[in-house]
Amino acid sequence: MKRIRSVLLPPALAIVFAALLCAVALVISGDSPLTALGAMITQVGEGTTAVDIINSGAIYYVAALAVAIGFQMKLFNIGIEGQFRLAACVAAIVGGALVLPPVIHTIVIILVAAAVGALWAGIAALLKAYRGVSEVISTIMLNFIATGLIAFLIRRDTFGLLQGNNISTAPIPESGRFPGISFGSSGTIFGMVFVAALLGVGYWYMLGRTRFGFELRASGESPTAATAGGVDARRMVIIALLLSGAVAGLVGIPELVGRDFAYTLTSPQGYGFTGIAVALLGRNHPVGIALGALLWAFLDKSALALDNVGVPREIVLIMQGSVVLSVVVAYEIVRRYELAAEQRRVSAQLRAVPVPEQQEVRS
């Protein structure tokens, strides 16, 4: 009961605080907060919004998991963006070129994406482990290199095809696609949504039940104690970043095998950075991240609904920014409070018990 309160209270307070901040912003700009709230809530039942929220949420979820793996040992993989885009691009090229039976074709595309993501993150991992290069610097630089590499890969004289005004890779044939669950006019949920959920379960299991997860968290909590406990810091850096990169590689896959079937010049960007915010929101916890991802997707969608009722859509950005900041602050306050409370509780419990040993010493 107490645990649930300490887990749920901070984000709830943070969301309320962020909502109040937005309400103030709306009032100042002369709009009605209630109209905005109404529009945001009613949009969920309209058209494909609910399905879109789940689909986007799954993508954000995978991106945030990739970030969270690094965060567990205080590694900041800011390069999810480059890893996922390059992975999606290469996977699209491979998927469009291969002829394979269904299911196997899809699995190959997914594995290629994970491998490319891991490879791209692996460059940063090796630089960090053997040359001490900060992963923040190297991954953000690799983002730019990835952008250049993608531009090269989808040129018409390499793997690109001209499709109307757009350049894209060769379309992935039917056998490589991942069927979703159709709700008719309400849209289609990507099949990859379930893979994302499985990833979350795997992440939870790895963290809590496996030696690797324990070593990962120990390295994050105290690198010195981990080293003294026989954790190889260099190995941990490499594996954690490779794993983070592999998960990052899957970020672009739901749309690739579920909707677009090709990588184009206009394929979406920015999921990597959204993932960082969502991982912060969810405090690296698999369930927390899921809720954070859905909230983020909901707010994203709200921008359209707000536009329709004449409220500036930028209010969504204010909301997203303030919710992340307030969650981070709220958790830090609660964390400190809980630690102090636990120390008090332990000493109170121990005072209640007589202390036999010290008396023995005196006698």
Next chain:
Amino acid sequence: MPESEFAVELAGITKRFPGVVANDDIALRVRRGQVHAICGENGAGKSTLMKILYGIQQPDEGTISVDGAVVGFRSPSDAIKAGIGMVHQHFMLADNLTVAENILLGAEALHGIGGGARKRIAELAHVVGLETDPGVLVESLGVADRQRVEIVKVLYRGARTIILDEPTSVLVPQEVDELFDTVRGMRAEGFTFLFISHKLDEVRAIADQITVIRRGTSVGTADPRTVTTRQLAEMMVGSELPSPQTRESTVTDREVLRVEGLELAGDGGGCPLLAGVDLVVHAGEVLGIAGVEGNGQTELVEAIMGIRRAGGTVVVGGRDVSRASTLARREAGVGYIPEDRTRYGLLATQPLWANRMLGYQSRPPVARGGFLGLLDRGAARRDTERIIAEFDVRTPGPDVAAAALSGGNQQKLVVGRELSGDPVLLIASHPTRGVDVGAQAGIWDVLARARARGLAVLLISADLDELIGLSDSIKVMFRGRLVADADPSTVTPEQLGSAMTGAATTGAATTGAATTGAAGTATATTDAGATGTHRRAHPGQGAR
């Protein structure tokens, strides 16, 4: 002119932390213009008391008076305003700034940063005997000069009463003498000093008055002209305390640890941190390593544990582990009690059962084995409960965070963990540092019993009584070398103490190893010129 003859008076100071009373009704009166020493063992509560006097912590009860007036310090800046300054044991200097910049940092409002400030710094540098150009970078200074910079820093802020927290722990003997000359000179000019130390000879050499603190309370004052070191030691430890006595010898001739030719180069080409260290520990034997801190003990331990890569061979139980990882060495049966449990031994925010897994993540009962490396959390919990019961860890249960326990209970958990899984060798680095007396006696008892069962122990300790009481044989470490052997059944703490400085004749402390002793003395002399370089590397290590 202030009316009170006492620069500082503390009355009834009490400070409680979770699970431990750090200070209990402490009284302290410091006369103006005197050097007042505060003695006590590690963990006796000296540091807490000084933190209270310096405003870092607030007492739960009691009053502080400065120059006869009761004051309430809420932060160090309040203490500084009242004329109290503190020189911390670990220097608080920015290496990449100059001496003058370090002094002025945060005190720009006093005399500006121009000519006035320079003039004042020059005056104070003269008072303290700091002969370095204020324009040089602090990183180029040796330890003794850094300490002087720290003193100038507090004087610049107007301190008349200066707290020196273990000022000699980082100094070599000549530097200690120079520091004492400085202190005497400043005392003559009316400065008051609070000198924190547990080195009794130094205390007797410098102090005008001594207050002894034991188990968090002040047990009395002594006059350094009449009191003997022995009497002082008895006041510090209390005669009713159990002494760490191991009974009959259990030493076997089965080698458990053999270290040969261990070499470790110093940072930046200074003196080697380890130079040709050879030692053997047998089953059932406690080998004690004595030495002033910073003479290579930390490096020796870390090299044996595989945390630092060093040249030479390390053989555990007949198996060469020189190239093995830390985990492989642990799996070979090496337990490790690190010198700083909070940094190297525990995951502070994790529950106790998760801390039980640290270092054992690859072995039963914690690991189930298999390709995924699954952990058995239930078994880890049950084994944590066993440790809690067996080693008397005072905790409501295995689910509380390690940080919620008191230092002594944290240490008992670490000791219990490191004795789990039938180790053949235990590396115990300052195993009772900063723990309360009850926990200390318990840990001594545990070590003695483990030794009787055939455990080999390499014991590193700054507490010479502990070292003499527990060890079957003692080696003295000085500047990265083992320079002398001592027999704990005949050696006294005083003899050991002088052997540790490397300068004194080690003959008295050496039995049956006169040649080693002589070689050690010779080494010490030839190395003296390199002291500055070697010492310079030290503060950097502190930041590790």
